[in-house]
Amino acid sequence: MKTVLMNFAYGLVPQELPVPKYQPLPEQIEQARQEWLNAQNYYNNVxxxxxxDYAAYMIKAAEKKYTYLLKRARREGIHYSPFS
Incomplete structure (x- = not known):
């Protein structure tokens, strides 16, 4: 009985977990910058x-994400400029 349950449970668990695919860091930074600009634009037009309040929180969250990614890029030695 235990073997049957283990085989049943084993069949439900995927053999290989999917590996998440992330964008390259410069693309993540640009996307975060655009989110920040969009949040500022939303605030200006609401x-x-x-x-x-919602718009202000969106700005703050987008700003934090953008600055985090910039710091991460600096630590990893990646140079990013939105003008390049």
Whole structure:
């Protein structure tokens, strides 16, 4: 009985876990920069008072992500410029 349960459970577990594919760091940085600019634009154009806090949080979160990725790139010796 134990062998049957183990075989059943073993069949449910994938043999190889998929490896997540990430964009190269410069592409992640550019995407984060665009998210930050979009959040700023959203804040500048929001008209509903209830959404102002939400827009401010979006800006702060996008800014943190962007600066994190820039610091990571510096640590890894990757040079990034949005103008290149």
């Amino acid at each position: 008209s509903d008072v209830d959404l102002i």
